[in-house]
Amino acid sequence: MTAYHIFTPDDALRFADRHSELFGDHSKLSAVEFGDGNLNLVFRVSNDKGTSLIVKQALPYARCVGESWPLSTDRARIEAEVLQQHGRFCPQHTVEVLHFDPALSAILMEDLKQYQILRSELVKGKTFAHLASQMASYLAQTLFYSSDFVLSGPVKKAAVARFINPELCLITEDLFFTDPYCNHERNTIHTLILPRARQLWQDEELQAEVAALKADFLSKPQALLHGDVHSGSIFINADNCKVIDAEFGFYGPIGFDIGSLLGNLLLNYVACPGLFAPEQAEQQQAYLLAQIRELWQQFAAQFSQLMASETQDSALQNSRYQQHFLQQVLADSLGYAGCELIRRTVGLAHVADLEKITDASKRAEAELRAIELGRALIMQRAQLAQMDAVLSLVQQFA
Ligand code: ADP
Ligand code: MG
Ligand code: MG
Ligand code: MG
Incomplete structure (x- = not known):
């Protein structure tokens, strides 16, 4: 060796x-x-x-x-x-x-040289009809088969221990859940939105909800997460998509992976008016809304089907419990999507979707939409029980 x-x-x-x-x-x-x-x-x-x-x-x-x-x-x-x-x-x-x-x-x-990075493609205005359905399958299968629905208690605990990932989890704990909500030296904030960022540091209602989301990230080992499903970790082409870069993986809340992807689609959504002429922006936003709807519908359908047919533990076979479980996954996903929108705007690591907007005032408008949409998703995640309600909310930030 x-x-x-x-x-x-x-x-x-x-x-x-x-x-x-x-x-x-x-x-x-x-x-x-x-x-x-x-x-x-x-x-x-x-x-x-x-x-x-x-x-x-x-x-x-x-x-x-x-x-x-x-x-x-x-x-x-x-x-x-x-x-x-x-x-x-x-x-x-x-x-x-x-x-x-x-x-x-x-x-x-x-080598995925026949593929392109999803984020770069979305920033260029390219769209892929198969994105949501394929990512829904990826999420449903990876998350279900690593969960308590299939693993026995002892096997699951050994898996949790094998994927303890303290250092990379700490990066997420800091950058995702802590820094954006205080005046931290790691934050990168464009001057035009500094006043709005300062309000986040005083927003105790929001901070209480983010604390609850962070507590779940720390202590809800539901499934083996990828841990970093942003649109730079997804390679895509006309037929297929493949996920890379799983170094942030650990046993955490299922909604974290779904929320990371949702959050990245929404970052592109709020950026569209700054990236494209009005007609193209409208088309791309309609595409993203349809993909978000499909992502959740197909994830929920596949995960439900797997719970119904493949759950090993007899107590967890209870269908009322399973419905409740999925409802909570949706609420968690919306919360983590909201955190992603906020941290990519005022935290350390920004995204090309926003940074590629050349006009500073348009970029600031897009960043403000990201913050407001993120806040609304976090605050209303428990009430937004249906995807229709989520999509109506999102459309207020077109
Ligand atoms: P990091 O963990 O440092 O973020 P990534 O795994 O995201 O590293 O890879 C960084 C870049 O390397 C990707 O954006 C992509 O351009 C290239 N890359 C990584 N893995 C592959 C692969 N399997 N096929 C083709 N390019 C890849
Ligand atoms: Mg050889
Ligand atoms: Mg990485
Ligand atoms: Mg990477």
């Missing part, structure tokens, strides 16, 4: 060649580092016949900050194991892991 060292492109090339039969004659391999993420190194290793694989390596620190922000390389194990588990439950929509080396914290995986 080779001891940990930070890969050069040449190291990544040899790692890929050693652990794959795909390349054959390895004298003509080449490698480049091309990661655009915040935390890790990502290499593409290719041969001269167009065959390629991806090598992702965790650094002992956060790439975007440097050595002053140490971070355990165990996140590569979490990422590899979450992707492998999710790959068993939903191979169609999970990037395939070919090899994982724990000492090198390096993952060899399929």
